Amino acid sequence: MKRHIILSILCLAPLLTLSAQEEADKLSPAEPVIPLDSLRYTIKMRELNNRREALQQRINQEDSRRGTIIPDATPAQQEAAVMEQDSICLALRSELVEVNLAIDELTSQGISTNTATPALPDASTISLPTQPNTRPNLRDMIDSVRK
Amino acid sequence: MTHLINNIIYISPESYILYYMPMKRSFLFLALVASFVATSRAHDFSVTLGGSTIYFKITDSKAHTACLTYRGNIADHNPPTCTGTVRIPSTVRHDGAVYTINAIGPKALAGADRLEGIIIPESVKQIGDFAFEGCTSLRSVAMPAAQPLMGQGTFFRCTSIADINFGTNWTSIDFTAFRWSDSLVSVSIPAKVERIQGLKTLRRLRHINVHSSNKQYASHSGCLYSTTRHTLLCVPRAYTDTLCVEEGTTAIMWGSIIDCTDITAVILPASVRQLSFREFSRMTRLQSLTIMCESPLLTTNYEGRNTTALAVANNGVMLFVPKASVKAWRKALISIEGDYYDIVDQRPQSLSLQDAAKPHHFGKPQLLQSNHIKAIKTK
Structure with a gap:
């Protein structure tokens, strides 16, 4: 049981790191920040x-x-x-x-x-970003590991 | 750092950053932001004098100059709470430094509806736009000796000004700045004034007094004359009863009497040579007109020749002339309907030839009839 948990954590860690990096990229100065x-x-x-x-x-x-x-x-x-x-x-x-x-x-x-x-920008140009929020949730990640 | 990804705003310790948000929310947010916009206040420090607090802004911290200004922000609409008479100080001590008050800023005391008097110090060189707008109780204004530069609408809607003390070094006065007041019945012109404008905009003015050493103007019986007293320049609009033009006057400036509707009698001396036929045409209460000239005055141009006519506002006006000249007056006086012109050679310097040469149509009832001429005994 303990092995399973440790294995899961080891698998999830890089995925979570990647997700955080992706999030940080979204907030980079390249975006229109006011x-x-x-x-x-x-x-x-x-x-x-x-x-x-x-x-x-x-x-x-x-x-x-x-x-x-x-x-x-x-x-x-x-x-x-x-x-x-x-x-x-x-x-x-x-x-x-x-x-x-x-x-x-x-x-x-x-x-x-x-x-x-x-x-x-003009008020009219402030809107939702064209790309949807793609941050994976935890359940999806566990599922993908299981597969 | 705190992430509130789904709540739209990302907050960093350094600054607030608008990230992204749905359209509707963005408008709400913008409205909220706009409502919180804080602006810098106009004044840097205040001074309380005799119960009235006045506010100052430092205009030059090196030269130590400051101007009188309004409290807080212009958008706050905090009317000044000044009461009674306020004497603006020429210098003010603040933070260990002495500041010279050299200006009154725009809107500085606008809306001070309990302010009754203002004494402006010698140090003030400039009065800003609408500085005293809406000071409805302001009765007395003491100006500095040297003429300050005045902005537009300085005394706009100051309806109670009754007493203005102009400085001794003023060289020109434009009274249109005070035309909102119906309490201004008397004005005094200082010695060095060479140019006066807008006296006729003061509807309740009854008396004009010119300093005896003025080289351009003179006053007699409350009326304004040229310094030689040869020309009657202006009769105050609220002048009442009898106007007796001073002996030696040769010209009545066009429009100098025309709007004095409270005058009931006018006496012109024998010296008068220039008079417009329209001068009495709006004087609704005029009953008698005495012209001491021994020969009829040429007052109009009718059908290409200079002749005599007098337009009046009511047909009860009687013209009194010396007994010896009654026949000549009756013969000369024209009273037929038609287009009458002013004699352009007699026009004031300020009036262009084009403006002076406009016809004025008068009907028979508006013109003095020869049977209204009566004789008076002369010495």
Whole structure:
């Protein structure tokens, strides 16, 4: 009985070693591995940049409406409209300043963009690996030894 | 090292590594990560003065300069808790070093709705964008002697500013920065100011006072004149009752009175030579107009010739002229419907010829009629 057990262990040992090596290979740097700090930074930065772009577009749109003359409006009505449009444009600019400040704050964390950018795939590209998990389980290995 | 192969994440002691995961889980994970993103805070240290804590960021650690800034992160939206009047210090001691406060950063005190007054030290050379946005209780602003560089929207939505003390070395003032306040009824222009903009954007302004040694501007009875007092430049929009233009004035700047709807009477001295026919066209409460000139003023260009017409906002306005010139005025005054032009030679320097030469259509009821001319006795 004891011999059987020792024999089994001796047979299983190289197989387990091989399996561990295979697992280690999967985690090698060749795989797309992303440091989490960089990921956080990049996601936030991308979000802020998108917001900035959207705001800039809206500011351009609203700026083009400035000085529009309203037909048949009294001078007081015209002035009120100008004031309102000014408020809209300034409110958007205020928001833009906030976004720029948030970007500055994020940048000053000390994480350079170079570290972050290459490692980050698009969210849509993060998916299951094409190869299934091929790690053999213990029962299969014992069976194969028995055979 | 810990392997959590089936639980998606592989954790190493050095860093967290995203390995692989199913699509749905990956989105959840990304959302989680985004929510934990920590940013650096804007301020480096704070100072509490008279119960108000203000925050500073070191801008140059070698030169020992710092700027006033907001608390924490911009995304946190922590409105400053400043109350009453805050005197920003010109220097601050921090960690054994003395820092000069040379700027007020963007959004530094934005949203401080209990801040009532701000005293900005001489050391401040720059005020950032929207630095005081939404300080709705801010009534008093004391600016440094030297004019700082001001960002956009500095006092945006500061609706209560009533008192602004500009520095003695200021050379230009743009009042559009304060147009959100309906409490600003009086302004003082320092001695060295050579350029003023946006006075007409202050809807409740009643009084303008210019320092007596100013070489560009002068004030009389709360109105702005050129320093020679030959040109009336601006009447505050909320000026009330009777406007008596100073003796010796020769020109009424286009638009200087037009939007003063609370004025009920205007008296122009005999010295006046330039007046636009549109100057009284929006003054809805105007009842009487006295022009002391002995000959009719040429106020408009009608059908290619300079002539006399006066547009008014209500047909009850009476024109008083010296007794000796009543006939001449009645003869000269045109009150027929048509396109009237300004006399372009009289346009302000800032107005282009193209803008000045636009026609203005007026109907008969909008023009002063000759039977509304009355005589007054002169000395």
